[in-house]
Amino acid sequence: MATPTLQVALDLLELDRAVEIADEAVRGGADWIEVGTPLIKSEGMQAVRTLRERFPGHEIVADMKIADTGAVEVEMAAKSGAGVVCILADADDAVIVEAVRSARKYGVRLMADLINVADPVSRSRELAALGVDYINAHVGIDQQMIGRSSLDLLRRLAGEVGVPIAVAGGLDAETASEAVAAGASVVIVGGNIVKAADVTGAARRVREAIDRPEIRPREEESRDAAIRRLFEAVSAPNVTDAMHRKGSMAGVVSICGRVKAVGPAVTVRTLAGDWAKPVEAIDVAAPGDVLVVRNEGRTDVAPWGELATHSAKNRGVAGIVIDGAVRDVDDIREMKFPVFATATVPNAGDPKGLGEINTEIVCCGQEVRPGDWIVADESGVVVVPRERAYEVARRAMEVRKNEERIREEIRRGRTLSEVSELLKWEKRH
Numbered sequence: 001m002a003t004p005t006l007q008v009a010l011d012l013l014e015l016d017r018a019v020e021i022a023d024e025a026v027r028g029g030a031d032w033i034e035v036g037t038p039l040i041k042s043e044g045m046q047a048v049r050t051l052r053e054r055f056p057g058h059e060i061v062a063d064m065k066i067a068d069t070g071a072v073e074v075e076m077a078a079k080s081g082a083g084v085v086c087i088l089a090d091a092d093d094a095v096i097v098e099a100v101r102s103a104r105k106y107g108v109r110l111m112a113d114l115i116n117v118a119d120p121v122s123r124s125r126e127l128a129a130l131g132v133d134y135i136n137a138h139v140g141i142d143q144q145m146i147g148r149s150s151l152d153l154l155r156r157l158a159g160e161v162g163v164p165i166a167v168a169g170g171l172d173a174e175t176a177s178e179a180v181a182a183g184a185s186v187v188i189v190g191g192n193i194v195k196a197a198d199v200t201g202a203a204r205r206v207r208e209a210i211d212r213p214e215i216r217p218r219e220e221e222s223r224d225a226a227i228r229r230l231f232e233a234v235s236a237p238n239v240t241d242a243m244h245r246k247g248s249m250a251g252v253v254s255i256c257g258r259v260k261a262v263g264p265a266v267t268v269r270t271l272a273g274d275w276a277k278p279v280e281a282i283d284v285a286a287p288g289d290v291l292v293v294r295n296e297g298r299t300d301v302a303p304w305g306e307l308a309t310h311s312a313k314n315r316g317v318a319g320i321v322i323d324g325a326v327r328d329v330d331d332i333r334e335m336k337f338p339v340f341a342t343a344t345v346p347n348a349g350d351p352k353g354l355g356e357i358n359t360e361i362v363c364c365g366q367e368v369r370p371g372d373w374i375v376a377d378e379s380g381v382v383v384v385p386r387e388r389a390y391e392v393a394r395r396a397m398e399v400r401k402n403e404e405r406i407r408e409e410i411r412r413g414r415t416l417s418e419v420s421e422l423l424k425w426e427k428r429h
């Protein structure tokens, strides 16, 4: 079998950054350079021309995701210097046929992208019969965030299609290796190379994995375990960024400085600092849960203190968030237990049993339901609706990865405004 091709997908908005990153990826072993769809939308065919000029020895792939006017769009990309042009597999056959004619006329190859195709095996056969050169088993970035896997799609196609198969969608060194073992001829990697601080190193790791493919037994991970692993690896700001800046509680701070709490919420509503329900909630909580307490927003009386903290810690509770005050701050700090509150005050309320456990509450301006995920660190507390927890955790990890490359470019001397091209991307009114 021929050595599989490594295609780096430049899913960026700025051409200068794309050229720099392409250069680093090529040094790490990338063969083909994909002008990603976001780059094409941002910079047009100029991106294809520039990369063609700058990398004369490498194939340039134009990820046009063609849906209509197949001939014209293939012609544009071909004349700009692309050697491979991408079309949507679910485009009408009329579009595919025209694109194939144009590709033959201009001497380029067509790659059909299976994103969102209902019956990928039969559609791939049809596309091969129509003259498409490559089938791309692609799971798009938004689809990845809800748990779809490009490797699953690839495995459905292996041995079923008469043309070479490319694969794309969230691949890294480990999954690239599995992709080759499953029959991929072209391995397409975007974020896990182009968002890395060390692009050359990331590309090299994928290159080595492709050249020496192996399948390592993978440990099954439950959804909840994946959510926890991802939230533990990101910050509360990463999480709110992933939610379009939503979800942050207002006015609540960490009492113990640099601590972090991640877990599903056990909610508590109490009144007048009554500490019965918050303390009973410790027994209701499972290890790893976070208690979220609303004390009517009152800061003159504390429903939580040192003994409750001690008990929660013993029980394995991951932390507590209080819309209200806490006391015994010195003892709590010694325990380094994640306590987040809006105030501190010495006096407690009385344990009369007012309030309720595990009902919907509003805490520091955010609605919290039992089981919603809480991510709290020194920057504050974010609530993630339980039904979106996996998706938001995946997106927060992408935010974190994206910042790695931006941080590296600032380290090299650019300003944040330059890296983000802020002036160009200001909203026009």
Ligand SMILES: O=C([C@H](O)CO)[C@H](O)[C@H](O)COP(=O)(O)O
Residues within 6 Å of the ligand: 009, 010, 011, 036, 037, 038, 063, 139, 140, 141, 168, 169, 170, 171, 188, 189, 190, 191, 192
């Ligand atoms: O085609 C892509 C996507 O639709 C955005 O245009 C990506 O290039 C492709 O998914 C590869 O990128 P990663 O999934 O980040 O590896």
